[in-house]
Amino acid sequence: MTLSTLIISNLRFKPLTAIFNVLLLAMGIAMILTLSHLDRQLSGRMTKDLKGIDLVVSGKGSPLQIILSTLFHLDIPTGNIPAEEATTLAKNTLIKSVIPMALGDNFQGFRIIGTTNAYIDHYGGKFAQGHAAINSMEAVLGSEAARVSGAHIGDKIVGAHGLVNSDDLHTDFPYTVTGILTPTGTVLDRVVITPVASVWHVHEHPDADDPEDVIYKQEHPENELTALLVTYKSPLAAAQLPRLINKNSSMQAASPAFEVARLTRLMGTGSELLSAFGVILIGFAAFGFFVTLNTAINDRLHDIALMRVLGATRQTIFGLIVSEAMLLGGLGSILGSVLALAFQAGAAWYVETIYHMTLPPTGISAQDIWIILLALVLSLLSAILPAIRAYRLIIPRTLSRLS
């Protein structure tokens, strides 16, 4: 006979309400922990994908769309910019370096980016096998693109027109794989890198089946780029360059930091709402503990009186009730954390299988510990009032009323 025998046998005697309350608490904790995981992942990835890029210059259109399409490869580009105009801009004294980017095709859903080796260097890419694509129609695969497609060095791969997987294959223009990159945890893992010349070569002649493409080619006979990824020379550039580009050219400048802040603000509202819902769930669970314990005290007046008769002090009884709530709170917290970890693992697997993106589990952060502590404190508080009732129980009166 120990304190735990006493607590556990009591919980086992009426298990349903206990289970319900533990589940409620666990769901609240799991929800908040999962959101904080997604938040960490998303901001972590975004920071990595944006790192070192001060400005993106692309065709006129929505700045947010420019960032999404050129840095995260999630949306379609706003439009192209003439290569000549881009070259002129690159010479601006406020600019330290530019990375050109020509989009248009994909390989099994992975975007083919016509760019320079500076793009690979920028994201810290290292060659796992082979070497950089030097000549036109050579290609380097990001780690995910290589893993999913199963392509090897020397293989010929064929791009499809457009930015999502399609049947419209450029079979006349196969690329030769010259290198495969190591995983970087950035957008680089999910793309195919080739010299800009390759993209120009593939699209030199308009697609005869696509009248829009034919007309577009007639109107834009010169070579084009999709975007320029710009790094400033000095902070002064932030004040002057975007205005200069937006006013005096056919191009549009978008600041990644600004657009992502706007995006997270928009999404943040949703995740804050869910977090608030999670806190409410935890609050309800604590209230559930309170109701359960308080009702249980009525059912257990006899047990408590009997224990006092058998020599238990008021403090022992108080401790018993509080321990019971803390045990439920602890179980709920553990279960909630396990659920959150399971979700992280499940989400990682799902996102990798379906979207070819890595979303590694981030475990439980220091911030999450506070949520668990909050749950435990609420469990403790919920037990105080019932415990005080039990503490104050007048034994003779209880005994004579019950017998």
Add this chain to the structure above:
Amino acid sequence: MLTIRNLQAGYHDHIVVNLPDLTLQSGQTCLIKGLSGSGKTTLLQTLAGLLRPLKGCVLLGGQDLHQMTESQRDRVRGASIGIVFQTLNLIKSLSVIENILLGAYLSGQVQDLDLAHTLMEKLGIADLKTRQATDISQGQAQRVAIARALMTSPSLLLADEPTSSLDDHACAQTLTLLRSLCQDSGTILIISSHDNRIRDSFDQTIHLGATA
């Protein structure tokens, strides 16, 4: 030794029982007889240190129960006073053996499993050991309560109407067991009852009149 001096027991200023003087040596027995409402339970609760007397004192082994702090009294009650009720003796969520060990645990004493087994053997409930408290009969529950009360080798055992819900055979058997077990361990036995079937000889018998 239990000594009662000039005791007035009751609630608030309502006197239920007057008991001038009583002394019981270890191993002695006492029967408190009286009709329902005559204050038997009030008296037992006062002797158990659960109810503060209006006047007078209760000395157990020379210590005045009601001069102690409440936690001291809880500890003395747990260690030296065994109590058996008419009904509702057990904690339903626990098994028989857990109920028997509960008193020793709550009063912070050694949970002597050998003693528990001996007592269960003597009370004829050894085969109920692992049964749930909700699973046994009233009479069996009472024996479990007796075993639990004796687990701490108390100097005083109080039994409140221990036979009223038992049939004649069980009534006689329970009384014999209580007496012999208390005799063996030198425990003072006080039984309160209105049961006319109790005709055995007691060292002392107190008759309470109906005052309520």
